[in-house]
Amino acid sequence: MSTANIRFIGGGNMATSLIAGLIADGYAPQAIQVSDPSPERRHALQASLGVRALATNAEALAGAETLVLCVKPQLAASVCAELAPLLDGQRPLIVSVMAGVPEQTLQRWLGASLPIVRAMPNTPAMVQTGAIGLHASPEVDAEGRNRAETILRAVGLVRWVEDESHIDAVTAISGSGPAYFFLFMEALEQAAIELGLDGETARLLTIQTALGAAKMAMESTDPPARLREQVTSPGGTTERALAVFDEADLRALVERAARAARDRAVELSKTLSEAP
Ligand SMILES: NC(=O)C1=CN([C@@H]2O[C@H](COP(=O)(O)OP(=O)(O)OC[C@H]3O[C@@H](n4cnc5c(N)ncnc54)[C@H](O)[C@@H]3O)[C@@H](O)[C@H]2O)C=CC1
Numbered sequence: 001m002s003t004a005n006i007r008f009i010g011g012g013n014m015a016t017s018l019i020a021g022l023i024a025d026g027y028a029p030q031a032i033q034v035s036d037p038s039p040e041r042r043h044a045l046q047a048s049l050g051v052r053a054l055a056t057n058a059e060a061l062a063g064a065e066t067l068v069l070c071v072k073p074q075l076a077a078s079v080c081a082e083l084a085p086l087l088d089g090q091r092p093l094i095v096s097v098m099a100g101v102p103e104q105t106l107q108r109w110l111g112a113s114l115p116i117v118r119a120m121p122n123t124p125a126m127v128q129t130g131a132i133g134l135h136a137s138p139e140v141d142a143e144g145r146n147r148a149e150t151i152l153r154a155v156g157l158v159r160w161v162e163d164e165s166h167i168d169a170v171t172a173i174s175g176s177g178p179a180y181f182f183l184f185m186e187a188l189e190q191a192a193i194e195l196g197l198d199g200e201t202a203r204l205l206t207i208q209t210a211l212g213a214a215k216m217a218m219e220s221t222d223p224p225a226r227l228r229e230q231v232t233s234p235g236g237t238t239e240r241a242l243a244v245f246d247e248a249d250l251r252a253l254v255e256r257a258a259r260a261a262r263d264r265a266v267e268l269s270k271t272l273s274e275a276p
Pocket residue numbers: 009010011012013014015035036037038041057070071072073075079097098099120121122123175176
């Protein structure tokens with residue numbers, strides 16, 4: 001992969017996942033720098049990933065070719081206000097992973113119409129199995145699109161969306177999605193223990209089942225509905241379990257949850273775009 005430098009602003013969960021994935025994919029740790037005000041975070045990033053961790057965002061910006069914004073959305077305005085006067089004609093490709101921060105708002109805060117790619121990754125990027133949605137602002141040229149895609153493809157599957165508002169849907173499905181599947185795993189593992197299995201057996205059977213189902217869904221030409229039917233013997237055990245999910249209208253519940261996440265992303269976008 002290209003050794004063009006990548007600088008991260010904010011070295012928390014998402015930045016750590018992305019950096020770990022990039023390094024696992026062969027990206028040189030020396031080409032990656034990350035700024036974070038927390039000495040503990042800096043120490044952890046340096047010790048576990050071998051990347052240079054910086055105490056100030058100014059150091060991360062200096063000479064940056066790609067700048068990945070990885071702070072909480074609520075901190076975006078102050079971080080951009082700090083970066084804006086330091087840009088001084090520099091035009092790094094901005095990759096923002098922040099949920100609910102629109103491109104136009106970022107440009108307003110940065111005081112320049114910089115090329116911005118909004119990326120919505122998820123934490124499985126850490127194990128190079130991320131699912132990532134991307135959207136480019138009109139200022140991003142083919143090279144910029146290519147660079148953003150190359151970086152994100154190193155950590156998972158990439159899909160471009162044409163409409164920026166669809167990033168909010170991506171946030172609700174794959175950005176937050178790992179938490180939904182982890183919750184289901186927690187519940188199934190707990191049920192296994194209630195049914196008498198020991199903790200380790202419950203944990204391993206649950207995780208391997210999730211992995212197997214995901215692998216089959218990915219590799220099979222059959223849709224998940226058909227794969228489900230193959231497990232469900234008429235008059236058998238699965239049918240009884242699925243009837244319980246149907247009684248509770250699991251599908252409607254999942255849709256409500258996804259809508260709630262999407263609506264929160266829209267709410268964040270609105271609040272932030274109205275902020276000074
Ligand atoms: N965690 C996830 O699964 C996903 C998170 N995101 C987005 O990634 C962004 C970061 O989320 P997390 O990594 O989960 O949060 P986090 O809280 O783990 O990381 C944020 C980091 O920013 C640092 N920080 C605080 N003030 C700073 C400043 N002024 N300058 C530089 N760094 C500063 C903090 O010390 C912390 O290490 C958010 O905007 C979130 O919407 C996007 C997709 C998935």
